[in-house]
Amino acid sequence: MSEATLVEVPPADDHPVHDDHGGHMVTSTGLSNNKLAMWLFLGSECLLFGGLISTYMLYRGRHTGSPGPAQLWDIPLTSVSSFVLLMSSLTMVLAVSAAQQRDDRLTCLWLTVTALLGSTFVGAQVYEFTSFYHEGVGFTTSLFSSSFFTLTGFHGIHVTVGIIMLMSLVGIISRSKIPGDKAEVVELIGLYWHFVDIIWIVIFTLVYLIPA
Amino acid sequence: MAIIERPSTVPALPGGDVPQFATPASSYGVFRRPVTTTGWRSWMFTIDHKKIGIMYGVSAMFFFLVGGVEALLIRTQLAAPDNTVLSASLYNQMFTMHATTMIFLFVMPMAAAWANYFVPLQIGARDVAFPRLNAFGFWCFLFGGIFLNTSWFLGGAADGGWFMYQPNANALFSPTHGVDFWSLGLQITGIASLTGALNLIVTILNMRAPGMTLMKMPIFTWMILVVQFLLVFAIPVITVALFLLMFQRVFGAQFFNVDAGADPLLWQHLFWIFGHPEVYILVLPSFGIVSEVLPVFSRKPLFGYKFVVFSGAAIGFIGWGVWAHHMFASGIGPVSVAVFSVSTMLIAIPTGVKIVNWTLTMWGGKIRFTTAMLFAIGLIVEFTIGGLSGVTHSVSPSDTQQTDTYYIVAHFHYVLFGGAVFGIFAGFYYWWPKIFGKMLDETLGKWNFWLMVIGMNLTFGPMHILGLQGQPRRMVVYPEKLTGEGFFNLHFWNTVATVGSYILALGIFMFLVNVWHTTRKGATAPLDPWDARSLEWLTTNPPKVHNFDVIPHVHALDEYFHLKYEEVDTDAGPRLVKVRTAEELHEDQEANADKNIHMPSPSYWPMLVAISLPIMAYGIIFSLVLTVLGGAILLMAIFAWALEPAVADASDYDPPPQGGEPTMELANV
Amino acid sequence: MTTTEHSEHIERDDHGAAHGDTGAHKPNSFYIQVAVALAVITAVEVGLYYLNIGKLFMPALLILMVVKFLTVVSVFMHLKFDHKLFSYLFYSGLFLAVGVYIAALMTFRFFDGG
Numbered sequence: 001m002s003e004a005t006l007v008e009v010p011p012a013d014d015h016p017v018h019d020d021h022g023g024h025m026v027t028s029t030g031l032s033n034n035k036l037a038m039w040l041f042l043g044s045e046c047l048l049f050g051g052l053i054s055t056y057m058l059y060r061g062r063h064t065g066s067p068g069p070a071q072l073w074d075i076p077l078t079s080v081s082s083f084v085l086l087m088s089s090l091t092m093v094l095a096v097s098a099a100q101q102r103d104d105r106l107t108c109l110w111l112t113v114t115a116l117l118g119s120t121f122v123g124a125q126v127y128e129f130t131s132f133y134h135e136g137v138g139f140t141t142s143l144f145s146s147s148f149f150t151l152t153g154f155h156g157i158h159v160t161v162g163i164i165m166l167m168s169l170v171g172i173i174s175r176s177k178i179p180g181d182k183a184e185v186v187e188l189i190g191l192y193w194h195f196v197d198i199i200w201i202v203i204f205t206l207v208y209l210i211p212a
Numbered sequence: 213m214a215i216i217e218r219p220s221t222v223p224a225l226p227g228g229d230v231p232q233f234a235t236p237a238s239s240y241g242v243f244r245r246p247v248t249t250t251g252w253r254s255w256m257f258t259i260d261h262k263k264i265g266i267m268y269g270v271s272a273m274f275f276f277l278v279g280g281v282e283a284l285l286i287r288t289q290l291a292a293p294d295n296t297v298l299s300a301s302l303y304n305q306m307f308t309m310h311a312t313t314m315i316f317l318f319v320m321p322m323a324a325a326w327a328n329y330f331v332p333l334q335i336g337a338r339d340v341a342f343p344r345l346n347a348f349g350f351w352c353f354l355f356g357g358i359f360l361n362t363s364w365f366l367g368g369a370a371d372g373g374w375f376m377y378q379p380n381a382n383a384l385f386s387p388t389h390g391v392d393f394w395s396l397g398l399q400i401t402g403i404a405s406l407t408g409a410l411n412l413i414v415t416i417l418n419m420r421a422p423g424m425t426l427m428k429m430p431i432f433t434w435m436i437l438v439v440q441f442l443l444v445f446a447i448p449v450i451t452v453a454l455f456l457l458m459f460q461r462v463f464g465a466q467f468f469n470v471d472a473g474a475d476p477l478l479w480q481h482l483f484w485i486f487g488h489p490e491v492y493i494l495v496l497p498s499f500g501i502v503s504e505v506l507p508v509f510s511r512k513p514l515f516g517y518k519f520v521v522f523s524g525a526a527i528g529f530i531g532w533g534v535w536a537h538h539m540f541a542s543g544i545g546p547v548s549v550a551v552f553s554v555s556t557m558l559i560a561i562p563t564g565v566k567i568v569n570w571t572l573t574m575w576g577g578k579i580r581f582t583t584a585m586l587f588a589i590g591l592i593v594e595f596t597i598g599g600l601s602g603v604t605h606s607v608s609p610s611d612t613q614q615t616d617t618y619y620i621v622a623h624f625h626y627v628l629f630g631g632a633v634f635g636i637f638a639g640f641y642y643w644w645p646k647i648f649g650k651m652l653d654e655t656l657g658k659w660n661f662w663l664m665v666i667g668m669n670l671t672f673g674p675m676h677i678l679g680l681q682g683q684p685r686r687m688v689v690y691p692e693k694l695t696g697e698g699f700f701n702l703h704f705w706n707t708v709a710t711v712g713s714y715i716l717a718l719g720i721f722m723f724l725v726n727v728w729h730t731t732r733k734g735a736t737a738p739l740d741p742w743d744a745r746s747l748e749w750l751t752t753n754p755p756k757v758h759n760f761d762v763i764p765h766v767h768a769l770d771e772y773f774h775l776k777y778e779e780v781d782t783d784a785g786p787r788l789v790k791v792r793t794a795e796e797l798h799e800d801q802e803a804n805a806d807k808n809i810h811m812p813s814p815s816y817w818p819m820l821v822a823i824s825l826p827i828m829a830y831g832i833i834f835s836l837v838l839t840v841l842g843g844a845i846l847l848m849a850i851f852a853w854a855l856e857p858a859v860a861d862a863s864d865y866d867p868p869p870q871g872g873e874p875t876m877e878l879a880n881v
Numbered sequence: 882m883t884t885t886e887h888s889e890h891i892e893r894d895d896h897g898a899a900h901g902d903t904g905a906h907k908p909n910s911f912y913i914q915v916a917v918a919l920a921v922i923t924a925v926e927v928g929l930y931y932l933n934i935g936k937l938f939m940p941a942l943l944i945l946m947v948v949k950f951l952t953v954v955s956v957f958m959h960l961k962f963d964h965k966l967f968s969y970l971f972y973s974g975l976f977l978a979v980g981v982y983i984a985a986l987m988t989f990r991f992f993d994g995g
Contacts, residue, residue: 027419039971040413040414040970042974043973044448045448046971047449048448051449055452057991094912097909139465143472194953194957202946202950210942477988532980536988
């Protein structure tokens with residue numbers, strides 16, 4: 001993933017142009033290009049999810065003639081799935097830690113566990129959506145339902161993309177084919193994964209726990 | 213002719229670690245990398261920021277002409293009352309597509325063209341941080357723009373205005389697929405803007421030449437940095453709006469159904485939270501260009517560099533707090549109106565600071581009225597006019613009369629045409645020699661400039677009158693019996709405006725004539741034709757693939773100027789004396805050229821990822837099978853991209869004809 | 882064509898920490914403790930949902946939400962221990978989002994009570 005290409009080695013008799021600690025690509029800030037890009041991207045995602053959350057907050061009470069949050073929510077189920085996603089953040093940190101120790105096997109193990117926990121979360125979402133549908137609340141039923149499914153659907157797609165990235169990473173690491181800085185790739189996918197978790201932290205409270 | 217050398221696998225630094233790279237023997241590569249340096253393939257698969265910049269520019273100018281034709285059709289229809297050139301339906305499509313094309317397919321990509329070509333050069337870098345992502349952004353924009361315009365042939369273009377207010381843009385009042393093409397097309401171009409923004413921010417923060425602190429960067433680069441931050445945060449907001457629109461129209465979701473209790477203002481807020489930063493996205497690059505041009509042709513440094521930088525950042529920041537001034541008449545209530553009225557007045561301050569600084573840059577300078585300089589001065593004058601009408605809009609009571617009339621049309625065309633477009637043209641005349649090695653003809657340039665100035669003032673000036681006399685926007689006809697009498701007769705001023713638009717078109721035609729003439733017979737440009745100040749001029753015409761033979765060590769603002777001139781004590785006091793010419797500096801570069809310059813290699817994948825997006829979009833409109841197909845291409849191309857190393861390996865190059873080791877010469881050289 | 886004098890690979894320093902990490906890498910037990918704390922907070926949130934604490938419920942839940950959010954960002958995402966630039970980039974997006982959307986909701990009189 002990293003395009004570490006434009007490195008110059010300063011002439012041996014000249015002072016180094018950058019204070020280079022470990023052979024990383026030389027940058028003006030000393031920070032990794034990829035990591036800067038990822039944090040910027042996550043900053044922009046705040047505006048994406050902010051818009052979806054605001055739309056939901058505006059429309060949460062508009063469901064005349066069809067079931068609303070109070071009738072639909074299964075708080076125990078959602079609490080458990082929220083806990084599962086939260087724990088997947090922990091396993092992701094453990095994966096990053098293992099990657100920094102250069103332990104490929106352990107990295108792949110924790111990445112897989114993270115993906116499994118994430119899949120459990122998605123599975124619970126799918127179950128939840130299906131049960132809502134059976135109770136007469138689909139994507140187009142009301143303003144509330146459209147906003148709800150759009151918000152949680154976008155989040156769920158982000159989780160799914162994350163799972164695909166995690167499993168791809170497992171595959172690539174096992175074959176030692178990664179074209180770049182291995183630990184950094186794990187770290188960056190970790191940042192994405194944690195972000196998806198913190199969005200859910202917000203959604204769990206604002207959508208499920210705080211009543212309309 | 214670029215020579216690429218394969219990185220050795222011998223660790224060169226203490227620590228002696230094995231690099232964690234894909235080695236050629238173990239890569240997944242099925243196809244050889246496209247490594248040619250000539251022909252169409254060298255453009256189609258390029259990741260060179262300069263080639264990408266040129267492609268952005270050519271595409272943007274093409275769409276400029278498309279949008280211009282749309283404008284001429286509008287003006288032709290409005291030349292006389294009760295006119296029948298365009299039907300109401302076609303008229304709605306025309307003004308919608310004119311605005312959408314000009315904003316998203318001309319000004320934004322043209323700014324991207326300048327930024328892509330010159331930001332790396334101005335900061336002393338050899339490319340951007342993510343070259344393949346850069347190429348991807350370009351193809352995304354091009355394919356998105358083409359996709360959007362195929363709507364003309366596939367049932368009708370979008371017709372709800374470029375701001376696409378709900379519920380008017382719903383299936384009931386916009387039954388063709390036009391609005392769907394619009395929402396999907398803008399999603400695709402939005403991806404281009406977002407990835408481009410990430411790329412340029414990381415490039416500017418991380419790839420500056422040694423010694424170039426942020427406060428030693430050229431102003432153009434600073435303005436581009438501010439614009440990229442605006443894009444990074446604004447694009448997601450319109451992304452949300454476009455998704456809601458698409459879900460409503462295509463899948464029947466409830467977001468804007470007033471019967472179901474929807475609030476149409478939701479769309480307006482989401483759109484304008486994007487839309488207001490968008491207008492600064494449109495104009496700040498041109499402010500940056502003008503901030504480069506004015507000092508060079510006044511033979512003086514920019515007055516108050518720090519103030520110009522901070523005012524640019526201030527405009528970007530305050531610009532987030534003014535969006536509802538587009539909604540003064542939408543019923544948001546007096547408190548909201550008052551708050552946004554005040555914030556809008558505040559934003560005039562940093563803009564005024566820039567105008568003052570530009571003027572003071574010229575004051576006391578030795579001014580050369582080249583065409584580039586004329587456009588730059590023109591921007592100051594025309595943008596100020598547009599800014600003044602903008603200040604009248606900020607006063608919400610007067611805006612209540614002005615909104616939705618031609619007075620608003622006058623305002624934004626003065627700031628956009630007189631601002632953004634004039635800046636772009638200043639850039640053409642200033643930077644053409646560097647990009648193409650030829651000087652645009654100055655005589656033709658003056659014709660270009662004056663026809664554009666006369667044309668634009670004749671077109672948009674009368675619109676102030678038309679608006680205040682009550683002519684509404686977006687009306688296909690105005691009836692004769694309402695045109696009034698005497699000096700303010702609407703028919704008269706509409707005709708004047710139409711004539712003006714044709715003169716404007718003629719002016720633009722003169723630019724095209726100039727380009728054609730220059731290409732055929734233009735004078736070869738010297739390395740530094742304008743005696744300029746910034747680092748992009750420390751290169752050849754055009755710059756070599758790797759830009760700089762030696763990355764300069766920067767000691768000062770306007771580093772290139774300080775390489776050429778030194779302050780020397782004379783009998784008459786301290787004087788600036790030219791100590792090196794551009795040619796001498798160039799020789800120094802070549803004599804000390806770096807030996808191990810690794811440039812990233814071209815790639816198929818950015819374009820393939822990009823092309824999957826309109827395929828998926830066509831699928832959403834016509835048949836989900838296409839969406840699945842496009843999705844498969846997307847997935848495959850993304851994986852291929854992620855697994856591909858940045859530099860091609862030896863097996864991608866043709867073996868030499870006499871046999872022996874591949875020398876890593878690029879094929880077809 | 883001269884031969885290369887160096888290569889472009891990324892080196893690790895002796896601790897195996899990625900370049901750019903300014904803090905020493907924490908041991909796994911630290912992260913597990915933080916995760917336990919987050920789980921406890923989640924349990925408290927759910928518990929408060931079933932209890933009836935009247936008007937305190939919404940502020941309490943919002944505070945707990947913010948605490949969890951910032952903990953994951955600062956600790957799991959390592960933002961607290963990394964270079965400040967990353968924080969500026971992320972928090973500017975966050976604050977902009979919160980500011981702009983709350984302002985928009987205010988024009989809808991969303992917070993007007995009742």
